[in-house]
Amino acid sequence: MTNTTPPTPAFSSASLAPARPWRSEFGATLRLSWPLALANLLQMLTYAIDVIFIARLGTMPLAASALAVSVFGLVLWAMSGLVGAVSAVIAAELGERGPALRAVRRSTRMGLWLAVISGAAGMALCLAIGPIARLTGQEPGIVTLASTYMGLLIWSMIPMLAAYVLRSFVSALGRPIFATTITAAGIGVNALANYAFIFGNFGAPELGLRGAAIATIITSLFILAAYIIAIRLDARMHRYHVFGRFWMPDWARLRTIAKIGAPIAGTITAEAGLFAAAAFLMGSIGAVQLAAHTVALQIAALAFQVPFGVGQATTIRVGYFYGARDRAGMARAGWAGIGIGTGFMVITASAMILFPKALLSIYVDPDAARNAALVAFALPYLAIAAAFQLADGLQAVAAGALRGLQDTRVPMIIAIFAYWVPGFGTALLLGYATSLSGVGVWIGLASGLLAAAILLTWRWTRREKLELTRRAGPKIAPFAQTT
Incomplete structure (x- = not known):
């Protein structure tokens, strides 16, 4: 069945046949690039805030967190590449057949499924931090702290990957500014949560290094919730109903994204x-x-x-x-x-x-x-x-x-x-x-x-x-x- 609905503004007829194609393409790429680049820079600032707060706990906690994050970050980055393939699939569907409501909804749904599946596998991999640390000759005290920190930190992986899928969706739909805004808001949440749970402020328990991991979990859940709310409130994105019938599998689409x-x-x-x-x-x-x-x-x-x-x-x-x-x-x-x-x-x-x-x-x-x-x-x-x-x-x-x-x-x-x-x-x-x-x-x-x-x-x-x-x-x- 041919879809005759006009393409989404993220891929408009003007971008298909512009009067000045090269000038139009440079402009379109710049408009899509700068919010994503800024979001990437803000994400680095989020990690820097963690280091600033943990450093106040002393050398041992800082070394333990650095060790855990080196493993967690590698696994998370790799899994983000896996689920991030959904952006290429969604973009092709938009280019092929207008808004492609059902196609994009299914791809996003399967991207979220893949986030859960790969996130669970990534959590299991990260739990090997203890043997890895001992194998590389780390001090026993650091190994213990790193394992404790990782035991909490891993619970942020699935929300982070799910948020990355939704970031790919909003970017493909021409709303990359949401990635920038939500990441910026996440910096504030992360700073407040670190301040509260590491040092026991705002009535929160003083948890030290464990508090830093809890702050990361809170921040990841906030960012995921922010994407869900943004998609729900934006008329262009809400019409895709990407969370509808979430339990319905589409195995061929899941294999395509994974491949x-x-x-x-x-x-x-x-x-x-x-x-x-x-x-x-x-x-x-x-x-x-x-x-x-x-x-x-x-x-x-x-x-x-x-x-x-x-x-x-x-x-x-x-x-x-x-x-x-x-x-x-x-x-x-x-x-x-x-x-x-x-x-x-x-x-x-x-x-x-x-x-x-x-x-x-x-x-x-x-x-x-x-x-x-x-x-x-x-x-x-x-x-x-x-x-x-x-x-x-x-x-x-x-x-x-x-x-x-x-x-x-x-x-x-x-x-x-x-x-x-x-x-x-x-x-x-x-x-x-x-x-x-x-x-x-x-x-x-x-x-x-x-x-x-x-x-x-x-x-x-x-x-x-x-x-x-x-x-x-x-x-x-x-x-x-x-x-």
């Missing part, structure tokens, strides 16, 4: 593993080098949140045209995203070269004598970070464009190869077998990102020859069905 999302989770794990391995390499070289590495990497991570948001937006924009089977539109959306993401990284790379000490001052006092050694190591690391900013932005958005074409398996293979063969291989060789030491490790990181950028962009440029733009007829439940 697209599993390689994304694999890619995330490969990249996170590279940077974790680099930290271990730096730690074996020296404590000061590791500290300098951590500070420089935090600056690079802040800058990366913008092309990461652009990549998310590019997935949606390319997905719209992929669903509409508009190959020229796919090309415009992909190259517009790549241009915006890379252009921003030119700015951040220039800042790292021209104003490195100003950037370091975000985290440390670069003029203090006690930080002289750290700064001496961090400055060359930032110079290399400036070089890999372009590669990092390019590979993030190119991967996002390919995800819009629902192409994730080969990009995962590319990422694993790039990060671990030229990337970690170069870091290991130059870091240990030459006098470059820490600089050699950073050259290895840059090599991995550059290899990924070249190979992913090459695949994007060959999308037609590889028949990546060819969308077959619907393999999931047809629009005409009633649930």
Whole structure:
């Protein structure tokens, strides 16, 4: 049955056949990108607030929380990639058949199902924090604290993943500002909850490190509830009734999302593993080098949140045209995203070269004598970070464009190869077998990102020859069905 209802404003007729297609596409991508990028930056601030409060408890609780969060964050990030594939599926459905009310509702419903299933699996994985910590030689006291903290923290995973699915839904529907607003509100809730439950304020019990975990649970539930309320109150989104008949399965759609999302989770794990391995390499070289590495990497991570948001937006924009089977539109959306993401990284790379000490001052006092050694190591690391900013932005958005074409398996293979063969291989060789030491490790990181950028962009440029733009007829439940 053909749906004749006009497309949702998130993918309007103007975006299908604009008078100035390239100008229109750049504008549409920017409007979708900046709220997502800002939400990513605000999310980092949320984590920073946790550290600020926990640090007041002392060194042991801070070390234990850092250990637990390193495991929890990796699992959560990977699972977010898995469930986040729903954005590509929804975008294609919107591009293919107007508002696609039933199709989008079913995809969102199955995305939420997948959030629950993968979240439960992720909780089980995180409970291995004790054996992992003991295997890596952590102090027994830290292991005990980390296990206790993790035992509570894991209960925030399913709400976080469900909220990520709803974030993908509102973004695909042209409401990315909700992601920004809700994340910003979550910062306030997180700060108040930490203040209350860590130190026993506002009549709450004084729970110390356990209070920080409870604050995270409260914040995750608040954010999930905020998305539900926003969807209920917004007329455009409410008409999809995404929570209707939540118990009804659509196994084909669930498999579609999982098939697209599993390689994304694999890619995330490969990249996170590279940077974790680099930290271990730096730690074996020296404590000061590791500290300098951590500070420089935090600056690079802040800058990366913008092309990461652009990549998310590019997935949606390319997905719209992929669903509409508009190959020229796919090309415009992909190259517009790549241009915006890379252009921003030119700015951040220039800042790292021209104003490195100003950037370091975000985290440390670069003029203090006690930080002289750290700064001496961090400055060359930032110079290399400036070089890999372009590669990092390019590979993030190119991967996002390919995800819009629902192409994730080969990009995962590319990422694993790039990060671990030229990337970690170069870091290991130059870091240990030459006098470059820490600089050699950073050259290895840059090599991995550059290899990924070249190979992913090459695949994007060959999308037609590889028949990546060819969308077959619907393999999931047809629009005409009633649930």
